[in-house]
Amino acid sequence: MQQVHMGLIGAGTVGGGVWNALQRNGALMASRLGIQLEVAAVAVRHPDRARAARIPARRITTDWKSVVADPRVQVVVELMGGTTTAREAVIAALRLGKPVVTANKALVSAHGDELFAEAAAHGTNLYYEASVAGGIPIIKVLRESLVGNRVTRIAGIVNGTCNYILTRMQQEGAAFGDVLADAQRLGYAEAEPSLDVDGHDAAHKTGILASLAHGFWVTPAQVHTEGIRNLSPLDIQSAARLGYTIKLLGIVKCLGPADTTVRKASRRVRDTAPACAIQASVYPALVPRTHVLASVNHAYNAVAVRGDVVGDTLFYGRGAGAEATASAVLSDLADAVLDLRHGSHRRVPPFVAHEVNGRVVPMDEVISRYYVRLAVLDRPGVFARIATLLARAGIGISSIIQPEGHAGDTVPVILMIHDAPNAAMRRVLRQIAALPVVRAEPMMIRVEDLD
Numbered sequence: 001m002q003q004v005h006m007g008l009i010g011a012g013t014v015g016g017g018v019w020n021a022l023q024r025n026g027a028l029m030a031s032r033l034g035i036q037l038e039v040a041a042v043a044v045r046h047p048d049r050a051r052a053a054r055i056p057a058r059r060i061t062t063d064w065k066s067v068v069a070d071p072r073v074q075v076v077v078e079l080m081g082g083t084t085t086a087r088e089a090v091i092a093a094l095r096l097g098k099p100v101v102t103a104n105k106a107l108v109s110a111h112g113d114e115l116f117a118e119a120a121a122h123g124t125n126l127y128y129e130a131s132v133a134g135g136i137p138i139i140k141v142l143r144e145s146l147v148g149n150r151v152t153r154i155a156g157i158v159n160g161t162c163n164y165i166l167t168r169m170q171q172e173g174a175a176f177g178d179v180l181a182d183a184q185r186l187g188y189a190e191a192e193p194s195l196d197v198d199g200h201d202a203a204h205k206t207g208i209l210a211s212l213a214h215g216f217w218v219t220p221a222q223v224h225t226e227g228i229r230n231l232s233p234l235d236i237q238s239a240a241r242l243g244y245t246i247k248l249l250g251i252v253k254c255l256g257p258a259d260t261t262v263r264k265a266s267r268r269v270r271d272t273a274p275a276c277a278i279q280a281s282v283y284p285a286l287v288p289r290t291h292v293l294a295s296v297n298h299a300y301n302a303v304a305v306r307g308d309v310v311g312d313t314l315f316y317g318r319g320a321g322a323e324a325t326a327s328a329v330l331s332d333l334a335d336a337v338l339d340l341r342h343g344s345h346r347r348v349p350p351f352v353a354h355e356v357n358g359r360v361v362p363m364d365e366v367i368s369r370y371y372v373r374l375a376v377l378d379r380p381g382v383f384a385r386i387a388t389l390l391a392r393a394g395i396g397i398s399s400i401i402q403p404e405g406h407a408g409d410t411v412p413v414i415l416m417i418h419d420a421p422n423a424a425m426r427r428v429l430r431q432i433a434a435l436p437v438v439r440a441e442p443m444m445i446r447v448e449d450l451d
Contacts, residue, residue, distance in 0.1 A: 009076065013322050014329070015079040018329050076090075087107055132208050135319075135323075149308055149309045154305050155448065159196055161189045166228065199283070203250070210280040225283075232373075234373065249282070253279040291450050292304070373415075378408075389431050389435075397418070
């Protein structure tokens with residue numbers, strides 16, 4: 001049987017998971033592919049560190065450059081993380097014409113366009129299924145399965161840590177800080193959790209999904225990002241009373257045409273559907289309890305994709321962890337070795353920039369419905385002052401709730417707001433916060449009906 005030798009850079013949680021998965025199912029993969037995968041060398045930072053994967057010492061090195069340059073190595077698997085050394089290693093491999101498999105969402109989201117250009121220039125490919133949503137094959141879905149669709153909306157729960165915290169807050173009525181501390185103790189959250197809880201990890205993944213869906217590269221800086229730190233048990237309870245669950249969502253929406261260009265093709269003029277002006281955002285949102293995303297709990301991920309031909313689809317599974325991510329890496333390895341055998345590295349290119357006129361709409365231009373929590377003095381006339389400011393801004397209130405059972409002079413008030421531009425909401429909330437009867441910064445959460 002034909003053999004393909006791979007070099008593994010990084011043997012931490014994911015790298016160790018890939019090694020163990022190959023030991024478990026390498027023979028199964030070989031029987032299905034007709035190709036046997038062999039790990040030629042493994043680069044690690046700390047060779048003496050205890051690790052879950054039992055990798056023979058003779059295959060371990062601290063020199064990633066020697067792994068990339070090894071003439072036996074035909075495929076390079078980058079699982080070290082980060083965006084500096086990892087970028088250097090991936091570019092070095094691509095310049096040698098070696099296909100690269102990576103699970104590094106930060107690297108792909110920040111430098112994807114550069115890496116894709118290097119792969120094209122050197123006749124090879126970059127595979128990155130494991131960079132988004134762990135074991136869920138969402139990259140392949142967008143690149144291949146839905147190639148005949150215009151994707152009009154993506155709504156994804158793509159960070160397991162945040163979903164775990166929000167699930168616990170919903171089920172137990174616990175405060176964010178208490179659940180976060182417990183999640184850190186159990187290993188669901190990092191000791192320094194800001195990448196997850198402030199939305200940055202989800203933003204990396206959302207940018208990649210937006211790019212694949214709409215054909216122009218969306219960088220992390222273009223993805224409006226909010227986290228879940230400021231959510232309170234009262235927000236969770238009030239959302240439930242209103243028929244909603246709060247989830248941290250990655251949102252990609254086509255809001256309308258980016259231009260009205262008419263292009264020439266073949267000696268005749270034809271109208272082409274213009275590129276989209278899109279929203280690309282990460283934020284906590286009220287999701288109707290009747291929608292399937294509201295039932296995705298704990299550390300699981302799910303991505304709902306709407307195509308103009310296929311309609312609504314849902315992809316669900318474990319979004320992180322050694323085994324789920326290793327499964328996606330093995331899928332990419334299978335594609336890479338089959339492409340090697342058939343000499344078809346460009347059969348499915350990593351990214352095709354097919355909508356050069358697409359653009360990301362600034363968040364201030366996005367229109368949403370809103371949930372707003374205020375802390376106000378319990379006095380007559382307070383509602384009138386708040387409603388007057390909203391009316392002057394042209395913003396309507398759909399309902400008002402004042403939860404009972406709060407002692408003292410300050411009480412919470414929940415407002416549900418009709419459709420309004422984000423800029424208008426931000427301005428009026430600043431005005432409301434300046435009122436002497438308002439005792440805390442207003443809390444605003446967008447509503448995503450997903451209908």
